[in-house]
Amino acid sequence: xxxxxxxxxxxxxxxxxxxxxxxxxxxxxxxxxxxxxxxxxxxxxxxxxxxxxxxxxxxxxxxxxxxxxxxxxxxxxxxxxxxxxxxxxxxxxxxxxxxxxxxxxxxxxxxxxxxxxxxxxxxxxxxxxxxxxxxxxxxxxxxxxxxxxxxxxxxxxxxxxxxxxxxxxxxxxxxxxxxxxxxxxxxxxxxxxxxxxxxxxxxxxxxxxxxxxxxxxxxxxxxxxxxxxxxxxxxxxxxxxxxxxxxxxxxxxxxxxxxxxxxxxxxxxxxxxxxxxxxxxxxxxxxxxxxxxxxxxxxxxxxxxxxxxxxxxxxxxxxxxxxxxxxxxxxxxxxxxxxxxxxxxxxxxxxxxxxxxxxxxxxxxxxxxxxxxxxxxxxxxxxxxxxxxxxxxxxxxxxxxxxxxxxxxxxxxxxxxxxxxxxxxxxxxxxxxxxxxxxxxxxxxxxxxxxxxxxxxxxxxxxxxxxxxxxxxxxxxxxxx
Numbered sequence: 001x002x003x004x005x006x007x008x009x010x011x012x013x014x015x016x017x018x019x020x021x022x023x024x025x026x027x028x029x030x031x032x033x034x035x036x037x038x039x040x041x042x043x044x045x046x047x048x049x050x051x052x053x054x055x056x057x058x059x060x061x062x063x064x065x066x067x068x069x070x071x072x073x074x075x076x077x078x079x080x081x082x083x084x085x086x087x088x089x090x091x092x093x094x095x096x097x098x099x100x101x102x103x104x105x106x107x108x109x110x111x112x113x114x115x116x117x118x119x120x121x122x123x124x125x126x127x128x129x130x131x132x133x134x135x136x137x138x139x140x141x142x143x144x145x146x147x148x149x150x151x152x153x154x155x156x157x158x159x160x161x162x163x164x165x166x167x168x169x170x171x172x173x174x175x176x177x178x179x180x181x182x183x184x185x186x187x188x189x190x191x192x193x194x195x196x197x198x199x200x201x202x203x204x205x206x207x208x209x210x211x212x213x214x215x216x217x218x219x220x221x222x223x224x225x226x227x228x229x230x231x232x233x234x235x236x237x238x239x240x241x242x243x244x245x246x247x248x249x250x251x252x253x254x255x256x257x258x259x260x261x262x263x264x265x266x267x268x269x270x271x272x273x274x275x276x277x278x279x280x281x282x283x284x285x286x287x288x289x290x291x292x293x294x295x296x297x298x299x300x301x302x303x304x305x306x307x308x309x310x311x312x313x314x315x316x317x318x319x320x321x322x323x324x325x326x327x328x329x330x331x332x333x334x335x336x337x338x339x340x341x342x343x344x345x346x347x348x349x350x351x352x353x354x355x356x357x358x359x360x361x362x363x364x365x366x367x368x369x370x371x372x373x374x375x376x377x378x379x380x381x382x383x384x385x386x387x388x389x390x391x392x393x394x395x396x397x398x399x400x401x402x403x404x405x406x407x408x409x410x411x412x413x414x415x416x417x418x419x420x421x422x423x424x425x426x427x428x429x430x431x432x433x434x435x436x437x438x439x440x441x442x443x444x445x446x447x448x449x450x451x452x453x454x455x456x457x458x459x460x461x462x463x464x465x466x467x468x469x470x471x472x473x474x475x476x477x478x479x480x481x
Contacts, residue, residue, distance in 0.1 A: 002128060004466050010128065011465050012104070014120035018076075019095035019112060025077040025145040027091060028052050032076060035119070035139055042127050044137070047157075053149045055157045056137040058126050060480070067133025067480040068162035071441075072122040072472070075143035075150075075168060075430065078112035079454040086456075103459040111458040113450045115143065118167030121448070121469055129473040133480045136161060143168070143430055144454075147392065150430035155437040162442060163403045163479060165472065166431050169447035172464035172471075175411070176445035177404055178397035178424030179432055180214065180361040183368050184252060184389030185375050187319065187356040189382075191349070193306040196242050198264035200304030201272060203231065205248075207293035210257030213343035214361055214427030217255065218327055220290040222283060224248050224259040225344050229320035231279050231296065232261060236317065238275060241265045242307035245349050246316065252345035252359040259347070262301045273298055306351075315382040316354055320344065322378055323358055328371075331363065331424070338426040340367045356384075361426060363394045395432040395443070397424050403442045403475075410474045414467060446471065 002010070023031040032052035039046045039056035047055040054076070060067060080090030086108035096107035105111060122137050138157060140149030158164075169176050205224045209216075225248040235241045241263050248259025265272070276296040283294055307313075323344050331339035342360035349355075360371040372388055379386035398404070404422065411420035431443050448468045449461040 007124070007128065007469055008462070008466050011117075011120050011124045011469055012099070014123045015104070015113075015117050016097055018116040018119060019097045022091055022093060023077055023112070024080045024090040025142045028077050028141040032141065035076060038123065039137065042123070044126070049154065051149055051152050052141050053153055054137070054139040058135040058137070060134045061131050064131055064133045064480040069134040069136060069160055070132075070476060070479055071136045071138055071158070071161045071164040072125060073138045073140070073164055073166045073430065073434070074115045074118035074122055075140045076115070076119060077142055077144055078114065078116060079110055079144050081454065081456060082109045083456040099462075102462060104462060105459045106456070109456055110454060111460065113448075113458060113460045114170070114453045115168045117448050117450070117460055117465070121167050121472060124469055125472040125476060128469075129476045131480050132476040135476070140430060147428070147430055147433060150433040151390070153433070153437070158434055158438040158441060161438075164431070164434060164441045164443040165403070165475070166429060166443065166445035167447055167472070168429060169445045170450045170453060171447070172449045172468050174421045174423060175404065175407060176425050176429070177401065177422055178363060179395045179429040179445075180363045180426050181365055181368055181392050181394035181432055182359060182361045182428055183372060183391040185358040185360070185372070186387045186389070187358065187379060187384040188387075189312065189315065189354055189384045191312055191352055191354055192309045193351060194309070196264045196307045198242060198266055200244065200262060200264045200301040201269070202260065202262050202299045202301040203228065203276070204258065204260045204297045205231070205294065206258045206297065207295050208255075208257040208291050210255045212427070213253045213255050213341070213345065213359060214425065217341045217343065217426065218338040220287065221255055222287040222291045222294055223325045223344050224256040225347050226320055226323070226325050227283060227294070228259040228261055229317055231276065232263070232317050233321055234275055234279055235263070235265070235267070235272070238271070239265060239267045241267070243313045243316070244301075244304050244307050246347055246354075247349060249344075249346035249357070252357040253343065254345060255343060256345065262304050264304060264307055269298065269300075315384065319356065319378060319382045319384060320347065323375070329367065337424060339363050341426065342371060361428070363396060363424060363426070365391070365394050392428055393432045393436040395429065395435045398442065401442050401444070403444050406478050407444055407446070407471065407475050410471055410478065414470060414474070
């Protein structure tokens with residue numbers, strides 16, 4: 001095995017080559033072509049499917065032909081974002097990687113370590129592992145937007161293998177052994193508009209922490225959309241309130257930190273402010289420690305526009321109040337872990353229609369079926385149309401996993417006996433789709449330590465790159481033995 005310094009440079013050089021190729025989700029042909037050629041150069045037989053997924057087969061080293069086949073898996077696309085004021089076209093501009101003594105970062109943009117560094121580790125392991133059984137690399141497209149690559153990957157590519165190591169986790173010290181399934185639920189309702197001459201006000205719920213609806217849902221944080229819907233419900237109990245608009249959230253899988261409503265009402269501003277103060281106090285009694293900075297603001301709204309119909313307004317507020325957002329069920333297999341949750345992610349309204357995005361997750365597929373049933377009932381009761389998307393299956397933990405045992409032993413040996421943390425996550429991984437196509441696959445997910453993914457602050461801890469590479473290669477060697 002090469003020494004640590006050379007191994008580090010090998011992984012970083014593989015990763016840096018990927019940063020030169022623009023690869024936002026949905027635009028992966030160039031990087032797919034590069035990977036096809038590169039895997040062929042290192043001795044693989046390569047298939048590039050119609051979606052541009054790459055499947056690369058590497059024969060076993062001499063004498064290890066009868067060892068079980070292991071799949072190494074990652075994704076080639078990345079989330080492309082830039083700092084305000086930075087000129088960056090994700091379709092044409094490469095990432096400008098920067099290197100300090102501690103981190104790999106990018107100059108003003110996201111780095112693409114998710115999952116470029118995982119792909120680099122796979123390429124390195126396939127070239128540098130001295131003894132291994134048959135290996136198969138599967139590098140998918142469009143993981144970030146819709147897991148298109150994993151969803152459409154032929155089940156044939158997951159056959160004849162015993163183990164699968166996904167390289168898309170974000171902490172070297174943690175092995176993921178299960179992940180949640182999810183389903184997109186989209187409510188829509190047509191709107192009618194009428195004129196109103198009542199005074200208009202802008203009410204905003206702001207200062208909430210928000211966060212990833214899988215990673216942070218168990219923190220007990222508030223949801224700005226539901227919080228504002230409760231305010232509108234309370235206002236409607238006090239007097240006539242007419243709704244002009246209600247908006248909030250940026251993505252279905254992000255807890256909304258802000259939401260805004262424009263209302264027309266005969267209530268005086270002082271009465272509205274008093275009600276908001278009471279609602280703010282009630283919010284902090286429930287969420288104070290988790291969301292201490294939440295507040296309501298109230299301002300007159302000029303040129304507010306027309307209001308929606310009374311029945312439509314009541315139906316929308318009822319829907320937003322009744323949709324259960326937050327934790328539904330805690331898991332029984334992991335202390336502090338969430339089994340089932342849902343996030344009220346986005347509400348958007350224009351002159352003619354309102355749209356609400358709701359996003360449940362669960363490690364138990366049957367729980368998702370229950371939530372879909374509930375939401376279909378709510379749609380019927382409130383007059384909304386509901387589109388139920390394709391459900392992503394859950395990847396349930398396998399307590400008898402041999403791969404988990406092997407990798408945990410390797411990690412402990414490399415870290416002075418310190419055990420590796422093993423957990424299931426309340427977020428989606430491509431392994432869910434692999435498990436649905438080959439339930440017999442023994443799978444884990446690992447990765448280098450990264451911070452600030454999907455942001456311009458994204459950075460990779462260089463100190464974890466070599467240990468992660470050694471973890472992969474020694475695991476492959478022990479499987480071969």
